Ligand code: SF4
């Protein structure tokens with residue numbers, strides 16, 4: 138068994154934490170897990186991505202086309218990573234736009250988001266999610282990553298279930314923060330598959 | 338994971354660790370008593386962890402002024418009888434190479450391991466030098482782990498080798514090992530209290546020609562004795578897959594990518610996986626070659642294992658076919674992903690690769706290069722410098738930059754960075770430009786970099802009477818590597834109080850007469866200071882002092898003083914200056930208007946000043962959170 142997940146976004150959005158959350162849950166389940174963390178030059182605001190590999194992988198780099206899922210915290214970052222994914226890759230994308238400064242410098246605006254999604258949908262299975270709205274609803278923008286992990290769980294693309302993630306959250310958070318993250322997870326799970334989700 | 342978890346003294350548990358965290362744990366298990374470093378990616382997290390746990394672990398730890406000093410402190414500890422560990426990024430070893438080279442001659446008393454974190458593909462570096470060469474150059478053993486588990490376990494073995502022959506050992510990781518996470522099985526923490534006492538040992542450590550002469554021979558003898566140790570080391574192992582027909586020799590991160598390909602393609606392979614690579618395990622490799630008619634060497638960067646393998650084949654007259662970089666199959670540049678390894682193997686073994694990726698034509702989105710954070714004081718400084726240069730109508734300005742977050746000033750919209758060559762070089766190169774040209778020169782240097790290697794260059798510039806403006810970007814931390822303390826701060830790595838070193842006093846003592854202190858968040862006074870500095874004939878310094886935005890964030894959030902700014906659309910004159918020329922990532926153009934993203938805005942208030950927004954349309958948002 139091998140399950141490969143590329144998580145990508147903008148530095149400061151909690152991309153790496155999303156990777157460790159999934160990894161923690163997988164390890165607790167007895168899955169061999171490797172993850173790569175590449176820190177570029179910028180502390181915040183640059184493109185970041187994390188590869189998470191569950192199962193019988195050795196190295197932390199997902200071979201081209203082998204990703205089962207691409208979880209993008211930002212639409213442009215989803216596009217940027219399309220060259221790494223394959224036909225089977227499921228793409229989950231947060232629709233919040235974070236325009237890079239290279240646009241403003243040229244007095245340009247962010248490309249039309251609906252068009253971006255349509256282009257992607259022509260070739261891939263994509264799940265656009267207003268993760269920002271759901272995170273704010275859960276109580277904190279910073280819970281964006283947990284919302285997106287929730288979405289990924291609900292698609293069934295990860296070999297993990299809700300309880301695995303809840304346990305991983307419990308090892309990390311308590312009190313009010315735990316409540317916010319639990320809510321974010323639930324909202325993420327319901328975002329694309331309406332109704333009740335089985336927990337085991 | 339909380340870093341305190343690394344202190345547990347249980348052996349039957351696994352933690353999900355970054356390579357660098359595993360190395361920090363390895364230091365505890367090896368019984369390291371003294372550890373030193375200068376932060377540098379990809380080695381930085383080792384120091385972050387050790388600074389957090391060293392006191393509880395009873396270990397001495399410091400962020401030293403630079404790598405050379407770090408090395409000297411660790412070396413002195415090792416010759417006083419304490420197991421010592423010094424770690425740095427690959428280019429840091431260049432700085433430390435002077436004492437490193439000679440330490441091999443004198444030898445040490447307790448173990449000394451020197452970690453170099455190399456950066457194939459240059460994710461955060463200026464070059465991708467292969468520091469395994471330092472092993473051969475200095476005549477010291479080299480150990481290369483492939484993953485976090487090995488990183489921890491091999492570090493302990495590196496100390497054993499070091500003490501076996503009383504020789505420093507080079508411990509070489511790469512970005513993909515240091516920044517790979519996996520579950521790591523812990524071993525027992527070594528708690529031995531060494532009595533440390535320095536004995537001169539009849540001048541053994543005096544590297545005067547008289548003793549160095551004899552020390553060289555002793556060093557060569559030590560390395561000779563370590564050769565059979567390397568042959569038998571369990572860091573060098575053989576793995577067999579399928580019929581095991583093709584022989585592979587590999588090390589480090591390249592092993593991981595090779596294994597992924599062997600797995601994916603179900604290759605019949607025998608893999609000689611080397612972890613103790615210098616002295617080269619000649620007999621082991623010779624025996625391995627004799628059993629395989631085809632040998633493929635998979636290693637990143639320079640053909641070091643390959644050259645030695647070919648030497649062994651030549652000396653021992655083994656006629657296996659050998660494939661690697663020297664015959665053009667593998668690249669000498671950049672890291673090896675499973676895809677690059679597969680591609681080279683397809684040429685050697687003659688198989689076809691089916692394209693895995695979707696290959697969908699979608700336009701590449703606008704670039705998102707690394708940027709200064711929202712609220713970063715450097716943005717304000719660069720903005721002010723650009724304005725001052727324009728106001729004074731200076732032409733052909735040379736921007737001599739340096740290593741730190743402010744190196745990002747080289748990107749648009751500021752374009753204030755013409756060269757960066759090494760730590761502290763902004764001032765040294767500025768001296769050279771001042772004597773070689775008559776162009777205006779502005780050097781940018783951060784606080785940590787100033788302490789690291791800027792001071793000798795400043796002495797040089799003042800002594801020789803050059804003309805330049807030096808802007809010290811003092812953000813009160815070593816920001817780019819994750820905010821480690823430096824000598825300009827009143828705290829040590831451990832959190833204890835320390836003597837704060839004043840950059841201004843150093844500059845005055847050196848003889849710099851024109852110094853202004855400015856707060857970059859106050860654009861008016863920053864502009865004034867920079868303009869005055871640019872007009873001065875001689876070495877002038879502007880110290881632009883304001884803490885790194887991330888540090889400030891943490892404080893503001895704690896004190897619940899967090900504010901954000903927004904744009905009053907009525908007042909906004911749509912001049913676009915804020916997005917075009919100031920370019921804080923929180924500000925963008927949307928639906929024809931300027932908007933500030935409240936989740937990104939840091940509340941620094943610089944964009945609200947008239948120099949950025951002439952219409953005074955940016956103001957504090959009342960939705961303070
Ligand atoms: S980490 Fe600090 S110094 Fe570096 S870009 Fe961000 S705010 Fe500026």
Ligand code: SF4
Nearest residue numbers: 921938939941942944
């Ligand atoms: S106040 Fe202005 S410059 Fe400062 S972080 Fe917010 S938007 Fe950026």
